[in-house]
Amino acid sequence: MAVILGCFLLLLLLGVPVVFVLGASAVIALVTTTEVPVAIVSQRVFAGLNSFTLMAIPFFVFAGIIMDAGGISKRIVNFSSALIGWVTGSLLLVACVAAAGLAAISGSGSADTAAISSIMQPQLKRRRYDVDFGAAVIACAGSLAQVIPPSLTMVIVAVVANLSIGALFLSGVVPGLLCIAAIMIAAYVHAKRGGPQYRETEPFTLARLGRTTYQALPAFGMPLLILGGILGGAFTPTEAAAVSAFYGLIVGMFVYRELKVSHLPQLILRAASLSAAVMLIIGTASVFAWLVANANVPTLLGNWIRDLSSDPLVFLIIVNVLFLIIGMFLETIAAILIVVPVLMPIALDYGIDPIHFALVIVLNCAIGTVTPPYGISLFVAASVANRPVIKVARKLLMPFAAMMAILVLTTFVPELSLALPRMAGLIQ
Template identity: 85%
Template structure:
């Protein structure tokens, strides 16, 4: 066990891509400490990917790409602008509302962050907003795609922990909306203190709101189709992902008409490339997780935690701290596949509701995407803004703390995440 962890940390510090870190450290541990044949590596990779539910990933990825290319992102931003564009600091608030709207469609935090950044950053610069703070707000708002359903992160957590994807989807709605409101509050306070460039002269009009809402209506039909289909038992999460991709094609090509048939081969290749990178991480991480399980790490960690405290709240605090640190160095999927199988049995022993515990993990993973040095949403927002990551990270404090407050609130008030699944009859 020492060898695999040592190799893992060494390769990670050397800057080796996470997918190779997981695979190489597992192979080195097999060769040096066991007599297990190397053929087990390919078998475990296949076993880790041999899941019908995981087929939802490429479909959701493709749906997110279609969303951007088909003009869906633009309509949602226009609606958000009509809704909150008359308030002080409107561009920051529009970014938050639009990110939440896109989160209900794409399921990918980095995709949402890229889409919102590319639309909003030119306007932030033109209006002389603080671009670094704007990028920090967009990064935090974009990360909500991991919390607001449909979420790729939730799909993976549900598969690993053998949970109902529909129940986990519903559990993220209230915390996701609370996170959006908290980030918007910090943006509004910043704007009130920021000077004349943050003041708005364009008044609110019901005509504009209704017009943009009507234009965005086909876009908002996608989350209704996904959640309604899953909760109504019409189709499985994987089938829902395929339907959402098809729906995005129909909307982009025949309703908005921004998507042309000639673009499809390139978009399909891009979706395949992104999906392959995710699947490769899942495959190599499954080998790593199998070695950890064989080394009896879950039992050892469980004994240590139980000796440390018998209070489930203390356990949840430890989990939050652990994931906040892990999120700084590990990609979300790898972190889930390595840590969740270890922690979930312990959470069950403490009597913690599995859906609540899963949602706490998902929230931590969302926060991990904006924490340097590895935060992918932070990198995307900084890159599109053309600003150094460290400069944007300096402005991250208030929106980051807002997300931490909602994380603690969700941790200590389980009903925030469990009320909707209970109302739907998916949990007791």
């Protein structure tokens, strides 16, 4: 076990891409410490990817790309602007509301962050907002696509932990919306303390709200189709992902008419490239996780934690701290595939509901995407804003504190995540 962890940390510090860190450290440990043939690596990679549910990933990725290219993102931003564009700090609040809307469609935090940034940043600069703070708010709000269903992160957690995807989807609705509300409050407080540029608002009119609502209705149909279909038993999560991609194509090509047939080859190649990167991480991480399990790490770690305390809340605090640290250095999917199989059995021994525990992990993963040095959503927001990452990171305190507050609340109040799945009859 020391060999695999030593190789893992060394390669990570050397700046080797995470996907190669996982694979190489596993192979080195396999060769040097066991007599298991190296051929087992390819078998474990295949076994890690041999899941019908994982087929949802490329479809959700493609749906998110179609959403942006087909004009769906723009309609949601326009609706959000008409709804709250008259409030102090309106552009920041519009970004948050739009993030919630896009999260219910794409399932990808980095995609949401990129889409919102590309639309909102020119306006933030034109009205002389603090661009660095705006980028920080957009990064935090965009990261919540991992929490608000449908979510690629939730699909992976559910597959790894053998949980109901529908129940996990529903568990993220209330905490996700609370996070958006908390970030909006932080943005509003910042705007109230700012200069007159934050109070330059446009008047609210029912006519504009009605027009933008009508234009956004086809976009709002996608989350209803996905969640309604899964919860109603019409199709599986994988089939829901395929339906959402097809629905996005129809809306983009025939309703908004911003998507052309000539655009499809490039969009398909982009979706294939992103999906392949995700799948490669899942495959190599499955080898790593298999070796960790064979080394009896879950039992050793569980015994160590139980020696510290028998209180489930103490265990959850330890998990939160652990994932906040891991999120600073590891990509979300790799972190889930390595750590969840180790921690989930311990959580069950403590009597913690697996859906609640999974949602706490997903929230931590979302926060991890905005924490430097690895936070991908933070990098995307800073890149689109054409600002140094370090300057954007300095403005993270208020929106980051808002997300942390909801993480603590969700950790200590399980009903926030369990009420909706219980009402839907998906858990007892």
